[in-house]
Amino acid sequence: MKASKTMNVWLWIAQGLLAAALLLTGFMKLFQPQALPFPWVKELPQLVVLTGVADILGGIGIILPAILRIRPGLVVLAAYGIIALMAAAMVFHIARGEAASIGFNIFMTVVAGFVAWGRR
Numbered sequence: 001m002k003a004s005k006t007m008n009v010w011l012w013i014a015q016g017l018l019a020a021a022l023l024l025t026g027f028m029k030l031f032q033p034q035a036l037p038f039p040w041v042k043e044l045p046q047l048v049v050l051t052g053v054a055d056i057l058g059g060i061g062i063i064l065p066a067i068l069r070i071r072p073g074l075v076v077l078a079a080y081g082i083i084a085l086m087a088a089a090m091v092f093h094i095a096r097g098e099a100a101s102i103g104f105n106i107f108m109t110v111v112a113g114f115v116a117w118g119r120r
Contacts, residue, residue, distance in 0.1 A: 011118040012066075014111050015075070018082060019063040021108065026055030040096065051089075058082045062115065072119070079116035083109050 029052030033041050041048050061078030065071050086109040090102045 007118060011115060014115050014118075015063050015066065018079075018108065018111055018115065019059045022055045022059030022062070022082070026052045026057075026059060028052075029055065038101075040092075051085075054085055058085060062112075066119075075119050076116050079112045079119065082112040083116065086112065 028036060029041075029048050033045070033048050033052075036048075058078060058081055062075060062082065065074040065078075086105045089105045090109075093099060093102050093105070
């Protein structure tokens, strides 16, 4: 199924939003973790590095294959990876009693799901 032109524009907007958010958070986690306001950042520095790398890889994977037109099907896999990352983040926050802070994760999951559905 080929997406309509309008749908394609919305998918590009969603991919750009995901890429920007993930790259920003990833670089902050790796290079400025002290600027992040979350208590777990100081408690679990190894997790900060791991999630920072995962964020950057997700940000690259959600947009670069489509821009370069090299294996654009990888965008769908990146979207699934982002969904898995956000699901893990939600479980982590809920387990720590921080359920009120999963709104961003839910939003990112919905946007990644839209990209996975639209680019399949």
